[in-house]
Amino acid sequence: MKKLLLLFSLPFYYLLLSGGVVADVTINGVRSWTAPERTRLVFDLSGPVKYQLTSSADTSSPTLLLKQSQLKSKIPSFNKHKVIASIVAKPVNKKSVQVTFKLRKAVKIKSFQLDPGGRYGYRLVLDLYAEERGRESKVAKKRSRNSRQQQRATSKADKRNGVKKQQTAHKRAQSPTPATAKKVRGRDIVIAIDAGHGGEDSGARGSEGTYEKDVVLAIANKLKKLLDKEAGIRGVLVRKSDYYIPLRKRMEIARKHHADFFVSIHADAFPDPSARGSSVYVLSNKGASSEAAHWLAKRENQADLVGGVSLDDKDDVLASVLLDLSQAASRQVSHEVAQMTVRNLHKAGKVHFSGVQKAGFAVLKSPDIPSMLVEVAFISNPMEEKKLRDQVHQEKFAQAILGGVRRHFHRAPPPGSWLAMRHKRKIRGRQYVIVPGDTLSEIAQRHQVSLSRLKDFNQLGQNDIRAGQVLKIPAES
Numbered sequence: 308m309k310k311l312l313l314l315f316s317l318p319f320y321y322l323l324l325s326g327g328v329v330a331d332v333t334i335n336g337v338r339s340w341t342a343p344e345r346t347r348l349v350f351d352l353s354g355p356v357k358y359q360l361t362s363s364a365d366t367s368s369p370t371l372l373l374k375q376s377q378l379k380s381k382i383p384s385f386n387k388h389k390v391i392a393s394i395v396a397k398p399v400n401k402k403s404v405q406v407t408f409k410l411r412k413a414v415k416i417k418s419f420q421l422d423p424g425g426r427y428g429y430r431l432v433l434d435l436y437a438e439e440r441g442r443e444s445k446v447a448k449k450r451s452r453n454s455r456q457q458q459r460a461t462s463k464a465d466k467r468n469g470v471k472k473q474q475t476a477h478k479r480a481q482s483p484t485p486a487t488a489k490k491v492r493g494r495d496i497v498i499a500i501d502a503g504h505g506g507e508d509s510g511a512r513g514s515e516g517t518y519e520k521d522v523v524l525a526i527a528n529k530l531k532k533l534l535d536k537e538a539g540i541r542g543v544l545v546r547k548s549d550y551y552i553p554l555r556k557r558m559e560i561a562r563k564h565h566a567d568f569f570v571s572i573h574a575d576a577f578p579d580p581s582a583r584g585s586s587v588y589v590l591s592n593k594g595a596s597s598e599a600a601h602w603l604a605k606r607e608n609q610a611d612l613v614g615g616v617s618l619d620d621k622d623d624v625l626a627s628v629l630l631d632l633s634q635a636a637s638r639q640v641s642h643e644v645a646q647m648t649v650r651n652l653h654k655a656g657k658v659h660f661s662g663v664q665k666a667g668f669a670v671l672k673s674p675d676i677p678s679m680l681v682e683v684a685f686i687s688n689p690m691e692e693k694k695l696r697d698q699v700h701q702e703k704f705a706q707a708i709l710g711g712v713r714r715h716f717h718r719a720p721p722p723g724s725w726l727a728m729r730h731k732r733k734i735r736g737r738q739y740v741i742v743p744g745d746t747l748s749e750i751a752q753r754h755q756v757s758l759s760r761l762k763d764f765n766q767l768g769q770n771d772i773r774a775g776q777v778l779k780i781p782a783e784s
Contacts, residue, residue, distance in 0.1 A: 332356045332429075333378075334373065334404060335351045339391070340506035342550035343550075346389075347432060348391075348434075350432075351428060355429055373405075389411065391411070413438035414435040417433070418431070430507075492728075493539070493726070493728040495541045496539060496540045497541060498566065504519055514580070519686055522701070525698070537713060539720070539725035539726040540712075554670045558672070567716070569673070574684055582659070582687065585658050587664065589678070590638075641671075641677040641679055644677065646663050650710075652704075655707045656694065713744075717744070718742060738777055741776045741777075746772075756781055
C-alpha cells in the first residue's frame with residue numbers, strides 16, 4: 308500500500324481545532340459519499356468537537372481522536388468501498404473516541420467542522436482526495452501500453468498488406484479525416500442535466516421518507532436517455548450518482564462539456580401539504596416574480612451551506628462571471644425553453660404556475676449558458692410524492708422537459724450544430740422549413756409579418772401546417 312499523504316508538512320502531522328467545545332459530545336452517525344474527485348466522510352455530532360487527526364510518515368492508517376466525546380452509533384461497514392477498507396472506533400480513557408482508518412490507496416485529507424444547516428446538526432467532515440501522481444502514472448502506463456499495441460498491430464498490417472499499403476494511403480489522402488468529417492456533419496447540441504442536491508444534501512423529504520435527491524436523479528437519468536435518442540442532441544449528467552456538488556461547480560461542469568443549455572431538476576416542498584403541481588424558473592436579476600419564488604430560491608441556495616461551501620467568499624472577478632447574467636440572448640433562450648417546458652408539463656399533471664417564474668437561483672447564475680430550473684412536483688404532497696417514486700410518472704416528467712428543449716433547438720439550433728445544417732434554420736431566399744411544434748402565428752410573429760399576409764402569400768386557407776413544409780416569407784409589411 309502506498310504511503311499516505313496528508314495536507315500537512317510536519318514530521319508528525321496533526322490538526323487541532325478548539326473553541327466552543329462542550330463536554331461529552333455524542334457521535335450520532337457516520338455517513339460517506341464518493342464523488343469523482345473525492346470521498347467524503349461525515350461524522351454527525353451533538354455539538355462542536357475538539358479533535359486531532361494524525362498520521363506518522365511511515366504509516367497508511369491515519370487516526371482521528373475526538374476528545375470529550377462518546378460513540379452512540381455503530382460504524383458502518385466499508386468492505387466494498389474503493390478508498391476505505393475499514394473504520395474502527397473505540398473509547399479512550401472513557402473520555403474520548405479514537406477512530407482508526409485503513410485505506411486502500413494514497414490520499415490527501417482535508418477536514419473541517421460545520422454548524423447546523425438544513426436538517427443536519429453539527430458535523431465533522433473529512434474529504435479524502437485521490438493522490439494525483441499515482442493516478443497520472445496509471446494513465447501514462449495505459450497510454451504507453453495502448454501505443455505499443457497499436458504499433459504492433461500497424462506493423463503486422465503493413466507486412467500483410469504489402470503493396471496495398473500505398474493504395475490505401477492514397478485513398479486516405481483523398482478522403483476526409485475524422486476531424487473534417489465531424490466538422491462537415493456538425494456538432495451535437497449538448498444539454499447539461501443537473502439533478503439537484505445529492506450526498507449529504509438530501510433536499511426535501513416526503514412524508515413516506517422519499518428523498519428529493521433520489522427521485523430527481525432518476526428523472527435526470529431518464530431525460531439523458533431520451534435526449535441521446537434525439538438526432539443531433541445529447542445529454543450530459545452533472546451528477547451521476549449520490550454525491551454532493553457545490554452549486555457553482557455544477558455550472559463549471561456544464562461549461563467543461565460546452566453545454567448549450569443547462570436544466571436543473573428539483574422537487575418542490577412547502578409546509579402546506581396540499582400544495583401541488585410543476586413550476587419552471589429562470590434567473591431574475593431584479594427580484595423574484597412571486598413570494599413563493601423568493602422563498603424557494605432562498606431554500607435552494609442554502610444547499611452550499613449544508614455541503615460546507617460558503618456563497619460569500621468569491622472574489623470580485625469570479626463574482627462578475629458567475630452573477631452577471633446580462634446577455635440578452637442567453638436570457639431569451641432560457642425563457643423560450645422554459646415557456647415551452649411549462650406547456651409540456653401540463654401533459655404530465657397539474658402545473659402550479661401557468662407561466663415562467665423568476666427567482667435568484669445560484670445554480671442558474673451563468674452568463675454564457677442559458678438555463679432553467681424545473682420543480683417537477685411537490686414532494687411534500689402525499690399524492691405527488693407517489694408520482695415522484697413511480698417510474699411511469701418519472702418518464703412523463705422527463706418527456707415534458709425533453710419536449711421543451713427539443714422544440715426550441717429544432718426551431719433555433721446553434722450555428723455549427725448538426726440541426727442547424729439539417730434544418731437550415733436561417734432564412735435563405737425568404738423561406739422557412741416547418742418543424743414539429745410550430746404554429747403559423749408564431750412563425751408570422753418571428754418574421755415580423757401579419758398572419759393574414761403569411762397565409763395569403765402561401766395560399767393557405769387554414770392554419771393547418773405540417774413538419775417539413777416550406778413556407779415562403781413575404782417582405783415585411
